Amino acid sequence: MTIASSSPPSRLPLRGAEGAGTTPRTGRARARERGGDGRLAAVFVAPALLGFTVFLLWPTLRGIYLSFTRFNLLTPAEWVGLDNYVRMVHDPIFWDSLKVTVEYVVINIGVQTVSALAIAVLLQRLTQSAVLRGIVLTPYLMSNVVAGLVWLWILDNQLGIGNEIIAGLGFDRIPFLADETWAIPTIALINVWRHVGYTALLLFAGLQAIPNDVYEAAKVDGAGEWRMFWRITMPLLRPVLAVVLIMTVIGSFQVFDTVAVTTAGGPANATNVLQYYIYGAAFGRFQFGYASAMSVALLVVLSAITVLQYRITRAGQSDLG
Amino acid sequence: MAAVTTTTTTRIRPLGRRPSLGRIAAWAVMAAIVLVTLLPFYWILRTALSTNPGLAAHPGDPLPVDPSMGGFERALGLQSTKEAIAQGGAGGGLKFWRYLLNSVIVSTLITGCQIFFSAMAAYAFARLRWRGRDKVFGLFLAGLMVPTIFTLLPNFVLIKQLGLVDNLLGIALPTMFMTPFAVFFLRQFFMNIPSEVEEAALLDGAGKVRIFFRVLLPMASTPIMTLAVLTYITAWNDYFWPLMVSYSDSSRVLTVALAIFRAQTPQTGTDWSGLMAATLIAALPMLVLFGFFARRIVGSISFTGIK
Numbered sequence: 244m245t246i247a248s249s250s251p252p253s254r255l256p257l258r259g260a261e262g263a264g265t266t267p268r269t270g271r272a273r274a275r276e277r278g279g280d281g282r283l284a285a286v287f288v289a290p291a292l293l294g295f296t297v298f299l300l301w302p303t304l305r306g307i308y309l310s311f312t313r314f315n316l317l318t319p320a321e322w323v324g325l326d327n328y329v330r331m332v333h334d335p336i337f338w339d340s341l342k343v344t345v346e347y348v349v350i351n352i353g354v355q356t357v358s359a360l361a362i363a364v365l366l367q368r369l370t371q372s373a374v375l376r377g378i379v380l381t382p383y384l385m386s387n388v389v390a391g392l393v394w395l396w397i398l399d400n401q402l403g404i405g406n407e408i409i410a411g412l413g414f415d416r417i418p419f420l421a422d423e424t425w426a427i428p429t430i431a432l433i434n435v436w437r438h439v440g441y442t443a444l445l446l447f448a449g450l451q452a453i454p455n456d457v458y459e460a461a462k463v464d465g466a467g468e469w470r471m472f473w474r475i476t477m478p479l480l481r482p483v484l485a486v487v488l489i490m491t492v493i494g495s496f497q498v499f500d501t502v503a504v505t506t507a508g509g510p511a512n513a514t515n516v517l518q519y520y521i522y523g524a525a526f527g528r529f530q531f532g533y534a535s536a537m538s539v540a541l542l543v544v545l546s547a548i549t550v551l552q553y554r555i556t557r558a559g560q561s562d563l564g
Numbered sequence: 565m566a567a568v569t570t571t572t573t574t575r576i577r578p579l580g581r582r583p584s585l586g587r588i589a590a591w592a593v594m595a596a597i598v599l600v601t602l603l604p605f606y607w608i609l610r611t612a613l614s615t616n617p618g619l620a621a622h623p624g625d626p627l628p629v630d631p632s633m634g635g636f637e638r639a640l641g642l643q644s645t646k647e648a649i650a651q652g653g654a655g656g657g658l659k660f661w662r663y664l665l666n667s668v669i670v671s672t673l674i675t676g677c678q679i680f681f682s683a684m685a686a687y688a689f690a691r692l693r694w695r696g697r698d699k700v701f702g703l704f705l706a707g708l709m710v711p712t713i714f715t716l717l718p719n720f721v722l723i724k725q726l727g728l729v730d731n732l733l734g735i736a737l738p739t740m741f742m743t744p745f746a747v748f749f750l751r752q753f754f755m756n757i758p759s760e761v762e763e764a765a766l767l768d769g770a771g772k773v774r775i776f777f778r779v780l781l782p783m784a785s786t787p788i789m790t791l792a793v794l795t796y797i798t799a800w801n802d803y804f805w806p807l808m809v810s811y812s813d814s815s816r817v818l819t820v821a822l823a824i825f826r827a828q829t830p831q832t833g834t835d836w837s838g839l840m841a842a843t844l845i846a847a848l849p850m851l852v853l854f855g856f857f858a859r860r861i862v863g864s865i866s867f868t869g870i871k
């Protein structure tokens with residue numbers, strides 16, 4: 244993940260390293276003059292730093308440590324070296340769930356990115372309506388659980404309106420979430436429904452940064468909307484698109500909720516995504532060590548993808564200005 | 565995830581008014597998008613207001629079949645077990661008011677504390693001078709790289725050791741103090757406030773604590789509000805973490821309760837009417853919240869950061 248408009252830390256004003264620790268009498272006044280606020284800063288940073296250390300830094304290190312142990316919550320973790328990783332490499336279900344996850348991510352991100360781009364461009368070039376932007380964002384307000392349940396009902400094989408329409412048009416009913424081939428694409432599209440609006444608004448914000456003069460000039464030169472999209476919008480949106488892609492891919496790999504409420508990993512492990520398998524290993528079979536090892540694997544995959552995407556798409560550079 | 569700024573966007577004039585074929589097609593696409601976005605919401609309402617036998621008999625009817633409040637009564641636990649089973653419910657006692665209250669407590673606790681502590685830290689990173697500041701901030705930035713999901717398992721082990729499993733505090737605790745994103749985002753905002761504002765207050769004899777509470781915090785009310793609403797929505801919608809930590813009614817939040825409601829399928833088939841009523845009740849507070857803040861949020865979702 245990267246941050247688009249972050250100023251590099253080097254731009255920070257120099258810290259007053261020499262400001263603290265003078266004689267008690269003048270210490271306070273001096274600190275004020277030189278701007279050293281060590282004690283005050285300690286108070287202000289303390290809660291966040293405590294939370295950061297206890298619930299982010301420590302768990303991250305501990306998660307890596309646990310991946311080298313056998314641990315069932317009840318007895319202390321026992322160091323087993325690389326055993327969990329060896330097991331993982333030889334676990335066909337792990338590889339299968341990785342495959343299912345990648346399939347999910349490809350469909351989810353593919354459809355979502357193209358749709359979000361289309362919606363963003365429509366919101367920019369067709370209308371500037373804030374109401375429409377609000378409407379597009381509504382599914383994002385629902386939890387994944389709610390989105391999953393609603394579509395489970397709409398796509399129900401017997402009573403769902405989706406299948407009613409399909410049957411009404413004279414086609415065979417599709418067992419969307421109960422079929423091995425259909426289940427993953429269906430879950431991927433349900434999550435597109437929930438997230439596409441938010442992604443579109445992020446891209447829309449990126450589009451707003453493109454100066455209107457560019458479009459005006461292109462129009463004077465006789466360029467049509469289609470041509471302007473490929474020649475102006477796409478190249479100038481690229482840095483934003485790249486960061487949004489990295490964000491959404493990372494989120495997409497963590498799919499769990501929708502699977503948990505719609506298919507519970509089935510049918511026949513067809514939707515046993517990695518995070519669901521990890522959850523099962525930890526809370527179903529109490530193999531916290533093995534679950535941690537798979538989490539580390541996911542972490543490595545995500546980091547690699549981030550670096551790779553960042554490189555390929557040159558996310559840090561802008562063609563603007 | 566939440567990427568927010570408060571810059572006002574420059575309006576770009578829509579294309580010429582002459583309706584061309586392309587424009588008509590574009591509007592048609594837009595209408596289709598709105599339809600796909602909103603129809604599921606109507607379908608929730610339509611189903612919730614129907615009875616289960618009615619739904620089975622007329623699955624394609626666009627209006628509520630055999631209109632009844634039975635679904636809502638079951639979701640809110642207002643029906644007796646016998647009544648509920650007769651109408652196609654599971655009859656399992658669901659204490660929706662309890663779950664609703666739990667969700668409110670957890671989300672409020674997370675949002676209030678997280679934003680306040682993050683703002684304090686952001687101020688220290690942006691405006692105070694102290695030894696090691698850049699290093700600590702660099703550490704926070706590195707924290708942005710760790711996917712939340714990676715910390716869930718070890719955090720569960722920690723919460724269990726703290727004896728906070730099946731406790732609302734245990735659900736809130738990991739995100740109560742800060743998220744790297746909130747700190748980063750608010751720091752950006754504080755850094756953009758001209759230092760003259762602060763210096764003027766300093767000359768008036770105000771201390772830095774006072775300046776933070778009386779000057780900077782009020783100036784940051786818009787980004788803080790946006791961040792708070794998005795944090796609230798995220799906390800409210802979270803499922804995975806509460807699922808790990810809560811086991812009983814005392815700490816169950818709405819998302820987890822919904823999934824359990826779904827799993828309690830009665831023999832006659834899923835209680836769709838009750839399930840959709842419960843879904844609506846779970847989603848409604850966020851729709852109302854969004855209704856109040858929509859204009860501000862929609863205008864300020866932008867591309868400054870990451871989730």
